[in-house]
Amino acid sequence: MTVLALDGVSAAPWGEPLLVDIRLPVSAGEVVALIGPNGAGKSSLLRLIAGDFSASAGTLEFGGRPLADWPRRQMAQHLAFLPQLSLLNFPYTVEEVVLLGRTPHATGARADRDIAHHALGATDTLGLRNRLYTQLSGGERQRVQLARVFAQLWDSDDMSGKLLLLDEPTAALDLAHQQQLAGAIAGIAGRGCAVLLVVHDVNLAAAVGSRLLVLDRGRQVASGTPAEVLTAALFRDLFHAEVLVQQHPNGRQPLVIGL
Amino acid sequence: MITSITQRRHRARQLLVALAALLPLAVLTGLASGAVSLGPLQALRALLAGDDGSQAAMIVQQLRLPRVLLAAVMGATLAMSGAAMQGLFRNPLADPSLIGVTAGASLGASLLIVLGGGLLQGLVGLTLVSLGAFVGGVLAVLLVYRLASSENGTSVATMLLAGIAITALAGAVGSLLEFFTDNERLRQISLWKMGGLDGANLPRLALASLVGGSVLLALPRYALALNTLLLGESEARHLGIDVNHTKLALIGWVAVGVGTSVALVGTIAFVGLVVPHVVRLWIGPDHRYLLPASALAGATLLVVADTLSRVILAPTELPVGIITALIGVPFFISLLRQRHHYGMQT
Numbered sequence: 001m002t003v004l005a006l007d008g009v010s011a012a013p014w015g016e017p018l019l020v021d022i023r024l025p026v027s028a029g030e031v032v033a034l035i036g037p038n039g040a041g042k043s044s045l046l047r048l049i050a051g052d053f054s055a056s057a058g059t060l061e062f063g064g065r066p067l068a069d070w071p072r073r074q075m076a077q078h079l080a081f082l083p084q085l086s087l088l089n090f091p092y093t094v095e096e097v098v099l100l101g102r103t104p105h106a107t108g109a110r111a112d113r114d115i116a117h118h119a120l121g122a123t124d125t126l127g128l129r130n131r132l133y134t135q136l137s138g139g140e141r142q143r144v145q146l147a148r149v150f151a152q153l154w155d156s157d158d159m160s161g162k163l164l165l166l167d168e169p170t171a172a173l174d175l176a177h178q179q180q181l182a183g184a185i186a187g188i189a190g191r192g193c194a195v196l197l198v199v200h201d202v203n204l205a206a207a208v209g210s211r212l213l214v215l216d217r218g219r220q221v222a223s224g225t226p227a228e229v230l231t232a233a234l235f236r237d238l239f240h241a242e243v244l245v246q247q248h249p250n251g252r253q254p255l256v257i258g259l
Numbered sequence: 260m261i262t263s264i265t266q267r268r269h270r271a272r273q274l275l276v277a278l279a280a281l282l283p284l285a286v287l288t289g290l291a292s293g294a295v296s297l298g299p300l301q302a303l304r305a306l307l308a309g310d311d312g313s314q315a316a317m318i319v320q321q322l323r324l325p326r327v328l329l330a331a332v333m334g335a336t337l338a339m340s341g342a343a344m345q346g347l348f349r350n351p352l353a354d355p356s357l358i359g360v361t362a363g364a365s366l367g368a369s370l371l372i373v374l375g376g377g378l379l380q381g382l383v384g385l386t387l388v389s390l391g392a393f394v395g396g397v398l399a400v401l402l403v404y405r406l407a408s409s410e411n412g413t414s415v416a417t418m419l420l421a422g423i424a425i426t427a428l429a430g431a432v433g434s435l436l437e438f439f440t441d442n443e444r445l446r447q448i449s450l451w452k453m454g455g456l457d458g459a460n461l462p463r464l465a466l467a468s469l470v471g472g473s474v475l476l477a478l479p480r481y482a483l484a485l486n487t488l489l490l491g492e493s494e495a496r497h498l499g500i501d502v503n504h505t506k507l508a509l510i511g512w513v514a515v516g517v518g519t520s521v522a523l524v525g526t527i528a529f530v531g532l533v534v535p536h537v538v539r540l541w542i543g544p545d546h547r548y549l550l551p552a553s554a555l556a557g558a559t560l561l562v563v564a565d566t567l568s569r570v571i572l573a574p575t576e577l578p579v580g581i582i583t584a585l586i587g588v589p590f591f592i593s594l595l596r597q598r599h600h601y602g603m604q605t
Contacts, residue, residue: 047493050493074499075499076497083491086491087349087494090489091543093543095263096543096545104499129263130262130263
């Protein structure tokens with residue numbers, strides 16, 4: 001089942017073209033990782049899909065309907081977006097922040113708190129739930145915001161038809177929490193949720209993504225499985241970096257070693 | 260500090276109950292106090308006596324009741340408007356005057372005082388000065404909103420800056436008027452700016468209740484939207500909130516509410532800024548509790564301040580804005596000193 005389909009999408013919200021001719025189908029349960037140099041348009045692509053600005057050309061369908069046709073609230077029940085930066089500076093408790101993710105739903109206070117509990121557990125923030133958000137470290141805040149978007153889409157059985165957009169969710173996380181996040185993403189993808197995420201660590205992208213999409217200056221330059229996409233030539237052309245690409249000892253993915 | 264959500268909501272409900280009990284006591288005290296001092300029971304009897312022709316009934320029903328209720332309604336409106344603005348601007352230091360309404364109203368009032376409107380009586384017990392203040396306030400907000408709006412929507416940050424610009428402009432024009440006017444009108448303007456409830460009468464109370472009541476009923480409908488707006492505007496949009504409609508509605512209600520309050524009782528600083536701030540330190544930023552609790556606390560503060568303004572130098576009345584600041588500031592500073600305890604950022 002195709003959850004998201006971008007066909008020839010371009011966008012120029014401020015005059016300059018940010019994204020040019022993007023073609024991207026995402027199926028239920030699929031995890032697609034976006035990689036590319038700084039300023040390649042990765043965040044812009046996520047924001048376009050989240051509806052922050054509209055496309056200037058091409059079609060953008062979510063769940064078989066043009067994105068613009070979705071009623072606001074129904075959209076929020078099916079699509080969640082974690083931006084890179086959080087502006088929150090009011091002293092909510094962690095649990096209150098996560099419960100904000102339940103705003104578009106009318107599932108009742110008890111169900112919402114159960115779901116918040118699951119989401120807090122999935123991001124290892126259960127122990128922080130009675131702390132004030134403003135008193136947390138950067139990495140802790142990022143995990144709490146992750147829990148909030150998990151809670152927005154959470155369903156313990158079937159999450160197909162839903163899409164989670166994550167913009168650099170691992171930027172402030174330590175190694176253990178990066179691995180835990182990879183597990184949590186695999187968990188919701190296993191229940192049918194499609195995930196589109198931006199990551200800078202290509203090895204992490206290869207580990208969590210079933211497919212990679214490479215962007216450069218707003219254009220899509222490569223797309224495919226990690227093994228197809230991650231080649232020494234790509235890194236030379238795109239990042240102007242010399243790397244060694246080998247088979248990962250786990251046998252499932254390539255391993256990129258910077259030289 | 261560790262606070263569970265359950266404790267926080269419990270505390271919020273406790274505060275609401277306490278304030279709901281405190282407000283009638285403050286109102287009763289306000290009815291009993293003044294140049295002619297009555298006991299609380301005597302005031303209650305005079306209030307319920309009907310028109311029996313006694314002096315106490317006359318003082319309580321015709322003089323003090325409109326005034327005390329006007330203070331309560333306007334205090335509630337100012338404080339709830341302040342809470343909504345702080346949420347919308349994601350800034351605990353925001354205040355209803357930020358969107359230009361107070362400065363615009365002051366200019367409107369000054370203009371009419373200078374042009375001699377203070378001598379003319381307008382409609383329904385309102386002087387032309389009040390009308391000028393209301394129109395000036397609403398016009399200033401419209402201008403600020405217009406400046407901050409583009410085809411991409413309304414920028415809250417630009418609105419803040421436009422508010423500062425319009426406030427400065429209105430202030431400059433107001434100063435120019437004061438510079439050229441005569442001494443008597445200068446004093447009128449400066450007294451008007453200090454705020455006061457001495458003009459209270461039944462028509463004014465009716466108007467205040469109508470407008471203030473509408474604002475007090477309308478703003479809480481945006482409590483959930485305000486809760487998500489604290490995360491950021493695009494985050495609120497991604498949570499299914501119609502952000503542009505919410506912004507327009509909040510600005511509109513606050514402009515009408517604060518415009519009316521400036522028109523009827525002058526500029527009463529501090530209530531809209533500090534009451535919601537103090538309430539938030541106490542119960543957290545959840546607007547479902549913050550808005551009603553701020554309204555009750557603002558009403559109580561203004562009733563108490565007005566009572567004190569009539570009693571301290573009786574029979575002379577002090578401008579109520581002085582009293583609100585004198586009561587509120589020490590309380591506020593003591594909370595600031597413990598800000599880490601409440602999780603406020605430094």
